[in-house]
Ligand code: DX5
């Protein structure tokens with residue numbers, strides 16, 4: 001399967017959100033990545049339900065929701081009702097991760113678990129069979145436009161090996177600092193979904209930028 005591209009609307013123009021969502025609808029993007037930040041788990045606040053619902057109203061592609069919030073159980077139902085397809089929670093933010101994953105499934109959404117750059121892949125050993133996706137953060141979460149962390153490639157190799165043993169259908173997503181210069185290497189290392197914010201929305205032609213991420217030139 002070709003890798004999935006999930007542009008992050010964190011880098012969109014919120015004053016023209018409908019226009020930007022329609023651009024994504026008409027592009028080669030597979031999903032629309034929705035970054036939710038609470039100012040507690042990460043040192044930034046992004047947006048909440050009204051903005052996500054506005055995005056969902058116009059989006060024709062699945063919403064891939066990335067919750068960078070503490071104790072996400074409090075809001076799972078609201079994110080499902082706001083139109084989430086997948087809900088990804090942070091390993092570091094969930095005391096009872098197994099319960100959180102089951103709740104996401106019961107709401108009819110696809111569960112994912114995100115790992116901060118310092119969190120080892122091996123910690124997923126006993127949850128990996130229960131989830132659809134693992135999101136490897138390739139920057140410290142909280143802001144768009146940060147520099148890609150190279151240790152991500154090592155983590156992709158670890159995750160690929162673990163998934164081969166325990167969940168071959170797992171989607172391996174990378175988030176942060178993804179652009180045309182690293183996309184081919186990431187896919188070769190095992191990434192099957194790529195999030196891109198600034199490299200898409202700061203491009204002169206965002207739709208072409210998505211196309212280049214979807215069809216990278218082989219290194
Ligand atoms: C970072 C977010 C990312 C972010 C990626 O905390 O989780 O999804 O929007 O932005 P870029 O692609 O600009 O690094």
Ligand code: ZN
Pocket residue numbers: 008033034035066175195
């Ligand atoms: Zn994200």
